[in-house]
Amino acid sequence: MKFLFDLFPVILFFGVYRYGDNNQDWAHRMAVEYLGPLIAGGAVPPTQSAILLATAVAIVATVLQVGYLLARGRKVDNMLWLSLAVILVAGGATIYFHDDLFIKWKPTILYWAFALALLVAQVIYKKNLMRSVMEANIKLPELVWSRLGYVWILFFVGMGLLNLLMAFVVFRTDTSAWVSFKLFGFTGIFFAFIVIQTMMLSKYIKEEDA
Structure with missing residues (x-):
């Protein structure tokens, strides 16, 4: 359940983009109605409508994630706070400037922020966050x-x-392919990494069980 909860904004982003990309008239109409006032110049480019809608939904979904945890009195992980900050900035810039450049940078900023947090904690504060x-x-x-x-x-x-x-070389002219890779590709790589890590640490797990 936690896995689906964590992926909630990404899944919605993918779903809304795919539907909007396949129904461009609907996407443009919805983007004009709900996002027009938030966009510089007030003009919503039809070709950008699907990504703008998907970005707006991902922002709302992430806010709802944090709000749900706070309402239930649960701890909000630092990674979720960081994810919220990044999606607000990158997503907000995507909508305002009606340019998908910013949302395409969002995963990289988030991953590098995680790496920096781990590095600073381990090297400067002598605290291993993974431990x-x-x-x-x-x-x-x-x-x-x-x-x-x-x-x-x-x-x-x-x-x-x-x-x-993937965003700026392989799928530079195919945003739809990048959106699909963002959900399925990164999720698959993450799971593969976890499996490999578990296999490498299995001897310690067995020793502990013994």
């Missing part, structure tokens, strides 16, 4: 915890670079 998250479920030697922290840093840096490659 804080995982230590309740697995016990590892100190050296392994340190290496694992740096592996996650490199992973997030690599994901940020991959997004730039």
